[in-house]
Amino acid sequence: MAELQMLSQDAPVSLPGEYLLEVKNLKKYFPIHGGVLRRHVGDVKAVDDVSFTLKKGETLGIVGESGCGKSTTGRMIMRVLDSTSGSIMFNGKDITKIRGNHLRTLRQQFQMVFQDPYSSLNPRMNVGTLIAEPLVVNHKGSRAEIRDEVARLLEVVGLSPDARLRFPHEFSGGQRQRIAIARALALRPSLIVADEAVSALDVSIQAQVLNLLADLRKEFGLSYVFISHNLAVVKHISDRVGVMYLGRMAEIADKKSLYANPLHPYTQALLSAAPEPKRHQSRERIVLTGDVPSPAKPPSGCAFHTRCPKVMDVCRVERPELIAYNDQHQVACHLYS
């Protein structure tokens, strides 16, 4: 891999021990309008009071079932979606209210990589133009400098130099994801939110992209928020993992304790349900009954109580807070309060 000095030099200075990202009580409610008058009749509580932190160079995985609010959380951090309430501190500064030019400057420091690399790349631009675009738009250097930078970025993500003249459709899924990553790296971000970035790839290609993300992190001290429904992939890439259920954080812990000692009954069910590519698993599977409730009508008390095998009376009425079980491990469940 190439030495990309330009990237590392400009990395944001942060004091040791300080958080790169601090999310507090973040909420996103999407209003539901009904009736002929399109009156506000309720809200989809897509994200409902989520808090977590991320250190520089750290990877936080976020898992949870479809619709639990993972992408919405990622999009609020990226500031492509306004939050309903709560705060997002980036390098110690609240960014939830920043707009205009300040927002544009700030955006250079975080980038998003999506599931479908094809739809996020303009099919009419060749790869060189695609990667140069963010540099050109933000006036990062002369034409010659940008040319050199594109060549370096291609090398960093392991594409050959002649790729710059070809178009996205001429590449495989994994290669396209590399192009999207090169583009995301162009402005030397310190944070990348990867939303299902490897989910659409063939398993044999997925490994290439996961290895690349790990290399880039080592080389440039990048931090990732890695969103995925694949528990094995998240375990592989993350330092810490948060488990979301219906807009809330059910459990968050360093990966070792989360996978070895899951506390929340939902996490336990999720881990037991993930099929492993090995014969004769001894693991006892917890099969949940009932369907996932709607975030427009979340159950009272603990959102998981309608499916929880360990439900108690208190769970139906009182919402459990996320509490520290120990200094590595937080959980929101009445079994531990």
Added chain:
Amino acid sequence: MSEPLLKVKNLKTYFTSRHSQVKAVDGVDFVVGKGRVLGIVGESGSGKSMTSLSIMGLVPGPQGKIVEGEILLEDMDLVKLSDKQMENVRGNLVSMIFQEPMTALNPVLTIGEQISEMLIKHRSMRKSEAMAKAIEMLRSVGFARAEQIVKEYPHQLSGGMRQRAMIAMAMSCEPKLLIADEPTTALDVTIQAQVLELMKDLRDRTGTSVVLITHDLGVIAEMADDMIVMYGGQVVESGTADDVFEVTLHPYTKALLASIPVIDEERDRLYAIPGTVPSAANFPVGCRFADRCSLVETRCRETMPELQEVRTGHWVRCHLVTK
């Protein structure tokens, strides 16, 4: 292995146009035993879906066509049947579950109407009898409120509920063979667990054979009795699932297993298979995995390896793996 229900012999399904010939399925052989679950894994585009559509007689024509081979269901060669006869086979003997249930469900009919329609047509049941059976089927796939669900339309159900409704529909005529193409890919892990449990349960209760197609090796490890691994329109390895997982022989299968993260073990770096799949319109003459194989030799590029039985019941297509 139990008595065979389905034997696929040298199946070739090609798409031919003026400019190209896409060899989607190129000489595939396998057997599905009675009451067994056969798992099919393989790279995207390796011909898994076309193999199952060939069995169903649903290859998209006129460009797509079975050009060679036999598909023997017990002793009847499905390739030789007329469209009309095939339609009968589909309702009665073989059913299929698709990845996206919405494509198979009719949006303007209630769930109950769809299931009972099939029963009236294929099992010549009376209307009331068919509706009662529909409710019973829905209950068996885990719907507590089956009496209400029969009156609901597909869009009123969640993804997991639709998938279960489709399984109920596919099982309602008690087929001998159920083909499930990526039945859980669109589902959440905990709902996937429900659906897989259900399929196992149905197999145990009715003795139906299942062909389960997925790219998820975890699902295969959990569900399959036997498995085949496809690459470039061909079978590269087949055997019991125990054999293929525990005595993995083909370089592609080995690479596949080394390239996925596994919860139960720490893998520092994943094995990444270099390169990409060859185009089905332009296969190389030799081994189709040769360009990506770490063990490739000159002969691999020159001649195509045969699928050989290297251990009892364990077949491998590789020059370097012999008895």
